[in-house]
Amino acid sequence: MRVSAPILRAQPVSSWSERSLAAVWHPCSQMKWHPEMPLVSIERAEGPWLFGHDGRRYFDAIGSWWVCLLGHRHPAVVQALRDQLECLDHVMLAGLTHQPVVELSERLSAMTGNALGHAFYGSDGASAVEIALKMSAHAWQHLGRAQKQSFVCLAGGYHGETLGALGVTDLSGFRQPYEGLVHAAHVVPNADARRAQPGEDARAVALRQARHVERLFAEHAGGIAAIVTEPLVQGAGGMIFHDPEYLRQVRSLCDRYSVHWIADEIAVGCGRTGTFFACEQAGVWPDLLCLSKGISGGFLPLSIVLSREEIYRLFLHESAAKAFLHSHSFSGNALACRAALAVLDVLEQDQVLAANRLRAKRLSERLQPVARHPRVEHFRSIGMIWAWEVAGASVDFSRRVYRVALEHGLLLRPMGATVYLMPPYLLSDGDIDLLARSVCAVMDEVLA
Ligand SMILES: Cc1ncc(COP(=O)(O)O)c(C=O)c1O
Numbered sequence: 001m002r003v004s005a006p007i008l009r010a011q012p013v014s015s016w017s018e019r020s021l022a023a024v025w026h027p028c029s030q031m032k033w034h035p036e037m038p039l040v041s042i043e044r045a046e047g048p049w050l051f052g053h054d055g056r057r058y059f060d061a062i063g064s065w066w067v068c069l070l071g072h073r074h075p076a077v078v079q080a081l082r083d084q085l086e087c088l089d090h091v092m093l094a095g096l097t098h099q100p101v102v103e104l105s106e107r108l109s110a111m112t113g114n115a116l117g118h119a120f121y122g123s124d125g126a127s128a129v130e131i132a133l134k135m136s137a138h139a140w141q142h143l144g145r146a147q148k149q150s151f152v153c154l155a156g157g158y159h160g161e162t163l164g165a166l167g168v169t170d171l172s173g174f175r176q177p178y179e180g181l182v183h184a185a186h187v188v189p190n191a192d193a194r195r196a197q198p199g200e201d202a203r204a205v206a207l208r209q210a211r212h213v214e215r216l217f218a219e220h221a222g223g224i225a226a227i228v229t230e231p232l233v234q235g236a237g238g239m240i241f242h243d244p245e246y247l248r249q250v251r252s253l254c255d256r257y258s259v260h261w262i263a264d265e266i267a268v269g270c271g272r273t274g275t276f277f278a279c280e281q282a283g284v285w286p287d288l289l290c291l292s293k294g295i296s297g298g299f300l301p302l303s304i305v306l307s308r309e310e311i312y313r314l315f316l317h318e319s320a321a322k323a324f325l326h327s328h329s330f331s332g333n334a335l336a337c338r339a340a341l342a343v344l345d346v347l348e349q350d351q352v353l354a355a356n357r358l359r360a361k362r363l364s365e366r367l368q369p370v371a372r373h374p375r376v377e378h379f380r381s382i383g384m385i386w387a388w389e390v391a392g393a394s395v396d397f398s399r400r401v402y403r404v405a406l407e408h409g410l411l412l413r414p415m416g417a418t419v420y421l422m423p424p425y426l427l428s429d430g431d432i433d434l435l436a437r438s439v440c441a442v443m444d445e446v447l448a
Contacts, residue, residue, distance in 0.1 A: 016041035016053055037399065040406060045072030048424050048431055050411065058411045059435055061421050066235070066267050067298035070346055071424035077297050080342035084335050093121060093332040100337035107344060108291070108306060111276055115285040116306035120324070121332035125266040126160025128290035128303035129228070131326055133164050135288060135307060136226040136260040138324065142314040151185040152216060152227040152259075156192075156237030159228055159264050168228045171237060186220065188212040188227075190234060191242035194378050202243035209242075210249035217257035226260035226287070231278035232382060235267040238418040239387035241380055247282035260287040260311075266303070270294035270343070271353045271425065274360075274383035287311060297343040302336035352425050356384055359427055366436030370443050386421040390447065393417035397446075404445050410438045419443070 017039040025031065026039070041053040048071050050058045060068060070077065088098055101121070109117035120135070122128045133151060140148035153159065153168040160166070166175050167183045175182060191209035193202035200208070213227065231247055234240040247263075254261040263286035268278040272294065275281050279289070288311065292303035315324050330336075346352065364381055370388065371379035379388040390397065398414040405412035412419065423435060 033399070037403060047071040047073075048427060048435075056409060058406065058409055059423075059431075059438060060411050061405075061423050061435060061439070062411060062413055063294075063422050063424050064298055064411075065293075066272070066422045067293045067296075068424050069270055069272075069294035069297050069343060070352075071426050072298070074297060074342075074346060074426070076346050077299055077339050077342040080338050080345075081299065081335055084338035088334045090330065090333050090335065092329070094327060098332075098334050098337075100334050100341060101332040104304075104337045104340050104344075107341070108304065112285060112289075112306065116289055116308060118307050118309070118312040120305045120307070120326075121328070122292075122303040122305070123301045123328050123330045123333075124160075124303055125264075125290070125292040126162040126165040127328055128266060128292050128305050129159045129165040129168070129262075129264060130162055131303075131305045132262045132264075132288040132290050133168070133226065133228070134326060135305065135311060135324060136262060139260070139311045139314045140225050142322065147223055148225045148259075150183075150220075150223050150225065152213070152224055153185045153187055154190040154229055154234060155187055156190055156234050156240055157187075157228065157230060158234065158236035159230075160266075185228075186216055186224070188216055190237075190240055191246040192240045193242055193380075194240075202241070203245045206243040206246035206249060210246060210253065213250060213253050217253055217259060221257035221259055224257075224259050226262045227254065228262040228264055230264050230266075231268055232273045232281060233268050233278070233385060236415065238389075238415050239380075239385065239420045241382060241387075244282035247279060248284055251282075251284040251286070254287070262286060262288045262290065264290045266290050266292040271347060271356065272383050272385060272422065274353065274356070276347070276353065295343065296336045296339040299339040300333065300336035301330070302333065302340060350426075356425055359425070359432060360384060362429065363421075363427075363432050363436060366433060367439060369440045373443060373447060375447050376443070384423065384425055388419055389417050390419065391417075401442065401446055405438075405442045408438045408442050408445075410435075410442060412439075412442065 020039050021034055042050045043053050044051045048060050050060050091098060105119035108119060120131055122131050137149050151168050153170055155170050157170045159168045161174055163181055166178060168185045169175055170187050189209055189212050191206045193205055196205050250261055263279050265278055269291045279285060287308050289306045296302040370376055375391045377389045377391055397417055401412055401414045
């Protein structure tokens with residue numbers, strides 16, 4: 001019998017953070033920085049609060065990478081999961097089905113007015129993007145247009161980090177080391193509302209920038225399967241906002257040039273921008289729509305691609321080879337679907353999105369000292385997202401904010417010089433005031 005060698009440790013380990021440094025390779029992290037920037041070990045969480053093993057509590061102002069929609073451990077979702085555990089944990093979704101996946105699919109389709117449906121399930125955001133890209137290219141093959149195999153994304157776009165998703169991600173930090181492995185997309189300039197020229201508003205920027213898409217389509221649409229966009233807010237690219245007009249333009253150009261539009265609502269969906277789907281604000285629907293992150297309230301990994309009926313129908317055939325033969329082991333996991341249904345129940349029954357308008361107004365008002373700070377630029381908000389840039393930020397600005405914020409009992413993780421808030425929705429007035437006070441204190445200290 002082969003016995004694996006014991007792992008020798010020079011020092012006895014004394015805490016979860018130290019043991020984590022030795023045992024866990026953390027995502028999106030330079031592990032070398034961590035000894036001087038200790039990992040915060042979280043013991044439990046409730047509402048907007050994370051409680052550390054260090055006896056301190058931290059306000060989760062970024063909803064743990066934008067997934068904790070209702071706050072942590074919302075009792076209705078906890079109860080729904082307990083109930084679900086009493087009957088079905090997981091079952092493969094090929095050849096089998098179950099109540100939660102059917103109900104969730106029906107409900108999401110109804111929320112698009114049945115413009116989209118036939119929910120296809122993945123496990124995380126990147127897998128949803130992979131699914132949508134493959135569905136699009138494969139659909140064109142079914143139509144005898146196999147040459148339509150390339151994709152378009154926006155400058156600063158982010159759609160995940162698996163190789164297909166990286167191909168439509170225009171952030172060099174994530175992509176550059178894997179450039180040789182990636183099938184690169186066409187990149188068009190985005191419609192960043194901050195780039196308005198004198199006399200222009202955000203809508204005018206959208207109209208102007210849509211012309212780049214038009215020019216590209218006019219020349220290359222014969223080889224393009226789809227354009228992928230993050231509707232209204234390009235998140236990881238630095239909370240880049242654009243006017244809904246841009247989406248209307250994309251829709252109409254896609255129709256005119258026979259290109260699919262994939263709306264990646266992984267970050268902006270589920271009410272984050274004020275409406276359940278960000279696309280609703282433009283009054284147009286994409287051909288394929290990706291959801292993940294907040295849909296399961298941050299409880300369990302889940303992603304969904306909704307498609308137009310015409311796309312779905314192209315895959316119906318006697319031959320198995322014509323089907324969409326994509327699968328993930330955890331596709332449509334019953335617990336994750338049940339969590340999502342509970343999240344939708346809370347959003348609906350408590351009229352959360354309507355209440356968020358009041359919450360957003362209050363937080364925007366309380367953040368005015370930040371907005372007016374002489375070094376703060378482009379203070380902006382939409383729905384439950386706030387962002388601003390800091391002029392003259394040093395290279396280690398983001399790390400410094402992260403550290404100072406923790407000292408103030410706040411979880412923040414700026415992207416370069418862009419500081420943002422994407423808090424859980426269910427905040428009381430007291431939570432909002434405390435959040436604003438803490439953010440103001442952090443910015444004061446960092447910008448002093
Ligand atoms: C718009 C968008 N698409 C895709 C992804 C990838 O999701 P995941 O990290 O779950 O793979 C993200 C993650 O931040 C995202 O913001």
